Amino acid sequence: MKKKERYDLILEHFREKMPLVTTELDFGSTFQLLVAVVLSAQCTDKRINQVTPDLFAHYPDAQSMAKAEEEDIFEWIRSVSYPNAKAKHLVEMARVLMEKFNGEVPSTLDELLTLPGVGRKTANVIQSVAFGKATLAVDTHVFRVAHRLGLVSKSDNTPYKVEMALTKYIPEEDIPNAHHWLLLHGRYVCTARKPHCEKCEIEKYCAKIIS
Incomplete structure (x- = not known):
């Protein structure tokens, strides 16, 4: 599977399943x-x-x-x-x-x-x-999920390199949401120690399934 095709399929899934997404932190200003x-x-x-x-x-x-x-x-x-x-x-x-x-x-x-x-x-x-700017924060969840899904290469071995690789392929209008899509996927599904592949709706696009 070509990288662009993988991006298109994964992003379309998140657009459909998680159209309204933001930080889980509580704040008033x-x-x-x-x-x-x-x-x-x-x-x-x-x-x-x-x-x-x-x-x-x-x-x-x-x-x-x-x-x-x-x-x-x-x-x-x-x-x-x-x-x-x-x-x-x-x-x-x-x-x-x-x-x-x-x-x-x-x-x-x-x-x-x-x-x-x-x-x-x-x-x-x-x-x-x-x-509301098109910036994408790369934390440990985003870093891990981006690599596991095959959205970035092994040479993208720093948060900055992952950020640059992701923003190259993700449309500008999706970038603010993409951070939360990947973060929440990593927090609740593609967890660090034992990913819940059995309940992952995008497993069929994952790099470990399709290289």
């Missing part, structure tokens, strides 16, 4: 989305959604969080992975937002990358979910 995405690194969305209601009740925006100390934030996020580092990043990030962006989350990649704790994956999520 772009700032809160940014905080949630930073917290979600190497942690489940379920855990983050348990933590953020109380965190946002005390620090709903950049202005309030910029006035906090790291130990204040730590108390609300201590159950997430790497709470010390994330508390430091969140306080510093809020302060940079106040100093450079008037408390508003910027929309461009270059500006987002100036924020403490924000890397390319996080920046792409924010651009896509908050601003």
Whole structure:
């Protein structure tokens, strides 16, 4: 099966089965989305959604969080992975937002990358979910599923290479959704340790079935 044909079949499946899709993180503003995405690194969305209601009740925006100390934030996020580092990043990030962006989350990649704790994956999520841009964040789920399905080659061995390979073949209008399609497929079907191939509706297009 040619790569373009595989893309066409898989994308058509997702368009039909998951036309309305977005992040599973709970948030009430772009700032809160940014905080949630930073917290979600190497942690489940379920855990983050348990933590953020109380965190946002005390620090709903950049202005309030910029006035906090790291130990204040730590108390609300201590159950997430790497709470010390994330508390430091969140306080510093809020302060940079106040100093450079008037408390508003910027929309461009270059500006987002100036924020403490924000890397390319996080920046792409924010651009896509908050601003509707055609950016595709590559996390561990997207990376794994893209390789297993045969959407990328073995030489695409970094998140950036996978991102470039995927965006080459995925139509621009599908790119914001494609991140969630692949992520959710990896989270619930094509899981890391034991993929549930028996309930996978796109197994017939998978690279392990058709090379």
